[in-house]
Amino acid sequence: MQPRNMSMSGVVDLAAVKAAGEAKVKAEQARAESARTGGGGAVAPSSLVIDVDEAGFERDVLQRSAEVPVVIDFWAEWCEPCKQLSPLLERLTQEYNGRFLLAKIDVDANQMLMQQFGIQGIPAVFAVVAGQALPLFQGAAPEAQIRQTLDQLVQVAEERFGLTGIAVDAAAEGEETAPAPVPAGPYDALLEAAVQALDAGDFGGAVQAYKNVLSDDPGNTEAKLGLAQAELLGRVQDMDPQKVRQEAAEKPADVNAQIAAADLDLVGGHVEDAFGRLVEAVRRTTAEDRDAARLRLLELFEVVGPDDPRVTAARSALARVLF
Structure with a gap:
């Protein structure tokens, strides 16, 4: 049996998560203020x-990614495959109608952005x-594969x-719109109760406390x-480690x-x-089994x-086996 007082020490930094959540709230408040002023x-x-x-990268990509996924197309004028891929991505962007930018x-x-993302081709x-x-992928991939990747991105x-995503209106330019809602909160008491439940081994209580926050604020990063x-x-509290x-x-081959x-x-x-175990499971499986391994890996990314x-290294490894 798993020890009663399990701990995630060394796996996740909740202080960093809280800081990230606060940064996201500030970005949402800035967008709300922008909406009020048109x-x-x-x-x-x-x-x-x-x-x-x-x-403009921080403003146009990082800040916007708090409200809608942002797909980045790294290209150059001299790149012949880019001339095939870029128009396809632009067409699919219009087709997905606001599910991503x-x-x-x-x-x-x-060049600095290219280096930061580790672009080699x-x-x-x-x-x-x-x-x-x-x-996501490198090279001029087939349209069917790109659609599958975009569908997975939107789902995650x-x-x-x-x-x-964001609302799209062909006649939106110049029109006044309703103010965006101010993020709900604060949730310090509920979040503290959830942490105390975790420390006490009451995982069901912690789950419910976090869900209470997310029911009112689905984007709360810390929750x-x-x-x-x-x-x-x-999930692991009743496992027999040796048997598993x-x-x-x-x-x-059993996912x-x-x-x-x-x-x-x-x-x-x-x-x-x-991470390595699940990346290997994704590599060797197909269909529903592959998706189950991939989704669990994404969940574990969030825990860490x-x-x-x-996580960064494992994301790259996952991308290699997927594409």
């Missing part, structure tokens, strides 16, 4: 595709969701971050990560066995092992935190 509401279709440079970055004019396509960068943005942590601890690990070793072992790995502080270098 800067918010529905956007014109032409606004879904934007050219971005280093000076497309930011086009000329690598020749923005173009075209290269990334996504930024709630400030988190995710590599909605399910894990509460981002449902979403705390919920992922509480759910993880709840034996099944995982004997059944490498459920690998998922259970990955949960134990993470709770035990073996972050790289947990987006800024952790182990």
Whole structure:
């Protein structure tokens, strides 16, 4: 049996999560204020595709990613595959009608951004969701594959971050729009109660406390990560570690066995092992099994935190096996 007083020490930094959540609230408040002065509401279709440079990256990509996923197309004028991919991405952006934005970055004019993203060849396509960068694919991929990737991006943005996109109106330019709602809160008491429940081993109580916050504020970063942590601890509390690990070793193709072992790995502080196990499960499986392994891996990314270098490395590994 798993020890009663399980801990996530060394796996997740809740202080960093709280800081990230506060930063997101400030960004949402800034957008609300912009809306009151005429800067918010529905956007014109032409606004879904934007050219971005280093000076405007924080405003046009990072801040916007708190309300809608931003797909980044790294391109150059001399790049022949870019001339095939970029028009396709622009067309799909219009078709998805506000579920994501497309930011086009000329690598020749923005070398610093190219270096920051570790771009080694173009075209290269990334996504930024709630400030988190995710590599999507490199090269002029087939349209069907790009659609599948975009569908997954939209799904993850909605399910894990509460981002449902932005409203698009062909006649929106110049029209007045309703003010955006001010983020609800604060939730210090509920969040503190959830942390105390975690420390006491009351994972069900912690889950409910975090859900209470998210029912009123679906985008609350600290509550979403705390919920992922509480759910993880709840899943492993009744596991027999020896049995789980034996099944995982004997059944490498059994995705459920690998998922259970990955949960134990993470709770035990073996972050790289947990990530590597699930990346391998994604690589060797297909269809529903592959999606189950991928989604659990994304959940574990949230438990550890987006800024952790182990998450960054695992995201790159996941992108390699997916594309």
